[in-house]
Amino acid sequence: MMETYRPIEVLAGRGIRVLDQTALPHSERYLELRTVADLCEAIQRLQVRGAPLLGLCGIAGMAVAASEDASDSGLQIAAERISATRPTAVDLGAGVRRALAAALTTATDGRSERLWTLANEVTVAQRAVDEALAAHGAPLLQGAGAVLTHCNTGALATGGRGTALAVIDEAWRAGHIDRVFATETRPLLQGARLTTCELQKLGIPCTLLPDSAVASLLESGAAGAVVTGADRIAMNGDTANKIGTYGIALAAREHGVPFFIAAPTTTIDPGAGDRRAIPIEFRASEEVGGYGETRWSPEGTEAYNPAFDVTPARFISAIVTELGVAKPPFDVSLRGLLESG
């Protein structure tokens, strides 16, 4: 199946090549990340982003770290530094921990090679995960007509085919849907800059809307379902995703529109019982008062800028994973899915 972009390439022994997502849609520019410092900066600037892709970056980043300093203490310091760059997406820290565990059970002089191999294996495995997720999710959109999505969840966010966007693509190919409404996704515009491009490449009709038009769209009946991705899913089904997701879920409930989450099982956090255990990343005020070089608020304007919010489980109709579809009550179904894997 078509992948619209290749956002990451593991250059074993040398570093990681990533597509600079802040330059899209105007230019396809690649960065070579050769040090842990390079990687951390690219993650913090959202040049590389999206929960599953951050998981791959966590593993590849530890391979970079092992090439710089493969000692126990060197790797532990790198692990903390990489994990701290973006706290909400569980895949990042989990990827780092997985790589650290693999390194610590390998002789020091074999660690770098072991982690580069792991990074390659996980990059390949992600594609199969995305395909399975798409196949499980597409039937849920039968008869939906048009579907609303938020943020960016395509190939750019996973390195494979995507999560919610893969479900949407599969449903489009099956004739279940005829259009996608994509939110702009303020303040960093992942919907307006990235999702629109991916949908164009996939040939799927797309209508862009300001985030503030979501309630009005859902009230109008123009979208028959909502599908979004996730950055961390607690064991009771509470789900962290891009800021604005919670408001979309509230409006969807009010207007009787089903609200689906699509995410790999790596995004389910067995250590988080509910929303209270999900850390939320807050970002700089400057991101709200302008974009890039353009400023529209006076210098020094303070902004409330959480990067994510948590949608309570009771607003979610189903959670699609590569192992199957979890339905409420999620405390039972998510545990069942994890045990089946």
Ligand code: MRU
């Ligand atoms: O801040 P971002 O762009 O990394 O946020 C991404 C999202 O919120 C996505 O919806 C989520 O990671 C799911 S990705 C398949």
